[in-house]
Amino acid sequence: MQPRYITIHSTQNFSRGADALRHSEALRNGKLRARKIRGFNRIGYLVWHFTVDEDRAVQHLPTNEQGEHADFGGPGNRYSIGVEMCENKGNSRSATIERTAKLTAYLMQKHKISLRKVVPHYHWKRRGLSQPHKNCPHYLLDNGRPGAKWEWFLAKVNKYYQSIGGSNPLPVGPSINSYGQIVNAPAIPYPTAERSYQPPSKRYHTVKKGDTLSALSRRYDVSVSSIQRANGLRSSVIVLGKKLRIPNS
Ligand SMILES: [Zn+2]
Numbered sequence: 169m170q171p172r173y174i175t176i177h178s179t180q181n182f183s184r185g186a187d188a189l190r191h192s193e194a195l196r197n198g199k200l201r202a203r204k205i206r207g208f209n210r211i212g213y214l215v216w217h218f219t220v221d222e223d224r225a226v227q228h229l230p231t232n233e234q235g236e237h238a239d240f241g242g243p244g245n246r247y248s249i250g251v252e253m254c255e256n257k258g259n260s261r262s263a264t265i266e267r268t269a270k271l272t273a274y275l276m277q278k279h280k281i282s283l284r285k286v287v288p289h290y291h292w293k294r295r296g297l298s299q300p301h302k303n304c305p306h307y308l309l310d311n312g313r314p315g316a317k318w319e320w321f322l323a324k325v326n327k328y329y330q331s332i333g334g335s336n337p338l339p340v341g342p343s344i345n346s347y348g349q350i351v352n353a354p355a356i357p358y359p360t361a362e363r364s365y366q367p368p369s370k371r372y373h374t375v376k377k378g379d380t381l382s383a384l385s386r387r388y389d390v391s392v393s394s395i396q397r398a399n400g401l402r403s404s405v406i407v408l409g410k411k412l413r414i415p416n417s
Pocket of ligand 1: 177178
């Protein structure tokens with residue numbers, strides 16, 4: 169993964185002792201399982217890059233590896249560093265926020281990520297869920313959406329970012345270093361995730377007795393002709409037991 173965003177979460181794990189080290193052990197021991205489903209979870213586990221509590225930030229995954237923490241096959245997982253803030257009993261929320269802001273500033277500097285690409289988990293649309301935008305991190309959102317509290321957090325991140333030299337303008341264009349390599353090439357243009365992102369279809373349907381193309385069209389909310397196109401069907405006949413690819417649109 170080439171990180172372009174930083175996604176902030178909170179664990180919503182309120183048990184005593186559920187601090188950064190405990191989460192680290194859980195991840196290492198494969199305790200955080202998720203159902204592995206095509207188009208949803210790729211690996212059968214949840215994993216992210218850093219967990220922060222009042223005392224420490226623990227890294228679980230290299231920042232050039234993709235996590236499973238935001239939006240299944242979406243850009244939040246494919247392009248962002250995932251940071252979880254602990255919420256265990258007795259852990260200071262303000263110290264955790266402070267430390268998370270520092271870590272975020274460091275990651276911005278290290279990976280040349282701008283402040284507007286520091287986003288709450290809420291930012292990423294989770295396709296296929298009834299509540300696509302998660303109320304996460306809940307205590308930095310207002311009524312479940314980014315508002316004054318999130319701005320307050322970003323201001324804190326920016327303060328740390330400036331304090332480590334982040335005020336220097338980020339390089340804008342490509343240049344060639346003394347080894348003849350192109351550096352600071354502009355990032356690959358990346359569409360606004362919410363509207364334009366179209367993951368490749370990973371949905372399938374195995375034809376059962378009674379299925380018709382028009383019923384499948386209604387069920388998956390795609391047109392009959394696009395199902396036909398995706399499967400090379402020349403008529404509306406579908407064969408029992410055949411696995412059909414269901415396109416996204
Ligand atoms: Zn989250």
